[in-house]
Amino acid sequence: MRFTLLKKSKKSRARLGLLETAHGVVETPAFVPVATQAVIKTLTSEEVLQTGAQMLIANTFHLHLRPGEKIIKSHGGIHSFMNWPKPLMTDSGGFQVFSLGFGKDFGQGKILKQRSNEKIESDQQPKLLKITEDGVAFRSYIDGREVFLGPKESIKIQEAIGADIIFAFDECTSPIADHDYTKKSLLKTHRWAEICLKTKKSDQALYGVVQGGKFQDLREESARVLGKMDFNGFGIGGEFGDDKKSMSRMLYWVTDVLPESKPRHLLGIGYIEDMPWMAQAGIDTFDCIAPTHYARRGIAFTSKGRLDLAKSAMLKDKKPLDTACDCFVCRNYTRSYICHLLKAWEITPLKLLTFHNLHYFNQSVAQLREDIKNGKI
């Protein structure tokens, strides 16, 4: 993989770049749709291409559980398995340490939505999994068997899956973890990072993952320590504060320290309205489940905000999802029709909404690239 910086903004840390991989070039900043189980739910790979997607991210933990990396390897890798010709990333499973661990225990996402008195303190363990020095003992949600994933295991699985860019196995920490817990977790993530680098034999690009939660000293330490390691790029993960300002500030701490020449991927963040400040903080790629996830809940993202197509009022609305959008869904279908299909419990509206949302997200980043090119950002 090669990363080329085409332009650096004079107004901010925003940058325009090219990420070249064996499966093609990604123009950055780029949005990366989430294909957890080697599919963008409801769409074929051909349709995903038509949304303007440049790169997808699949998930090591989920693909390891099902169908297992051997099956994928037997197809010659994930690209041919899912018939996706363009670049691919795999997430390491580090997020599942959180989402199936403390995230589940406390019903919390990685963005603190409401203050609570609950705290995760040093040496505390989640209920459903066990975090040790060597990795994490998960329990499969499919058959209940124990599944162990550590830095070595994750890398070996990711090599078998065969994405262009893979991530180091990390622990994504919770917004309610205290400084002590976050620091210990961070040091372990750093030790795991070394093991990942040592384990990898393939020529895939490997990104280290910066952690450190909401704590400036830890974020900076993480960026500094990982930044000196021989990674091809960096993921920025973990919790992201409790409002957009603190999220943005947190990114500056990190991009201040990370080597400028290497690509940065912000893990799991990216509503439309987040894109500009993320780019301004120096983020090159980012993934987010929002467009696909919300689509299956009947929500369209539009230039006027979110639109809930399940609301009965939509049944009489003959406008397209977004009057400013030129995707095939907006050219050919009305809100009324999509509302009808949702109420009739048909599966097609989930596809139409997924397509539109992805198209809209990809259009928005394309516009962002234009804005950087034209010096607006």
Add this chain to the structure above:
RNA sequence: GGGCGCGUCGCAUAGCGGCAAUUGCAUCUGGCUGUAGACCAGACGCCUUUAUGGCUACGGGGGUUCGAGUCCCUCCGCGCCCA
């Protein structure tokens, strides 16, 4: 004409003497940011000083009982069977 069965929140269901009353659908309102979830949570008789509060409620009327959606009588409506 005779026999039997059934009428409970928009629809469908539970209930077999302590009930403003189960569940599903529908409806409404929230939530969702490296995806286990076409998901999750809440509301859904009316009123208010939102309360271990008041009122009105299980087809209509009457009765038994401290207490009835639940038992009895009767009427109305619906269904099935026999003539």
